[in-house]
Amino acid sequence: MDKQKIDLISAQDRGAVLHPFTHLKDFASGKLGDPTIVETGKGITITDATGREYIDGFAGLYCMNVGYGRTEVAEAISRQAHKLAYYHTYAAHTTDELARLSDRLVKMAPGKMSKVFYGLSGSDANETQAKLVWYYNNLRGLPKKKKIISRDRGYHGCSVVSGSMTGMSFYHDFMDLPVSGILRTGAAHHY
Numbered sequence: 465m466d467k468q469k470i471d472l473i474s475a476q477d478r479g480a481v482l483h484p485f486t487h488l489k490d491f492a493s494g495k496l497g498d499p500t501i502v503e504t505g506k507g508i509t510i511t512d513a514t515g516r517e518y519i520d521g522f523a524g525l526y527c528m529n530v531g532y533g534r535t536e537v538a539e540a541i542s543r544q545a546h547k548l549a550y551y552h553t554y555a556a557h558t559t560d561e562l563a564r565l566s567d568r569l570v571k572m573a574p575g576k577m578s579k580v581f582y583g584l585s586g587s588d589a590n591e592t593q594a595k596l597v598w599y600y601n602n603l604r605g606l607p608k609k610k611k612i613i614s615r616d617r618g619y620h621g622c623s624v625v626s627g628s629m630t631g632m633s634f635y636h637d638f639m640d641l642p643v644s645g646i647l648r649t650g651a652a653h654h655y
């Protein structure tokens with residue numbers, strides 16, 4: 465990518481994007497330098513707009529478990545988007561792919577797992593876990609059985625309940641977290 469385009473994207477980004485874990489004022493003013501513009505990915509590596517290659521040890525945010533640039537995955541996404549880009553599961557609506565994937569997951573799952581409930585992220589999965597447990601205990605006539613115990617230093621997400629489960633104060637400070645009912649225990653860490 466040429467320098468002029470990099471400068472334009474950097475300026476647009478500094479002006480319009482709210483980046484987590486980034487000092488807002490220093491980034492917006494340019495004091496922190498340009499953003500890293502990630503352009504392509506292949507296997508375990510990503511390449512930025514200047515052509516510099518990195519081994520992505522973080523795997524995105526720990527979610528690129530099959531690696532970057534998988535043609536068969538891109539083609540499956542494209543096929544599905546052309547056929548049906550979106551539908552919901554409310555009121556017993558389904559699709560061929562959803563039913564087949566769920567059946568496969570349930571067969572692979574340990575113990576007595578019998579249903580799959582879909583979310584869009586780890587945070588909302590953990591939010592749903594808490595709601596299911598609270599709902600279940602209310603139906604059992606145990607409305608006080610609501611406590612959730614999570615570990616210091618554990619990361620469970622950044623939404624209201626999953627962020628409260630997360631055991632690091634910088635995920636809470638100035639955001640009125642943690643919400644009540646989340647208890648804390650020590651980290652499973654020798655030191």
Ligand SMILES: Cc1ncc(COP(=O)(O)O)c(C=O)c1O
Binds near residue numbers: 525584586619
């Ligand atoms: C153990 C764990 N739980 C929950 C989450 C939250 O997932 P997401 O970032 O998809 O909301 C993460 C994300 O890194 C995680 O590592």
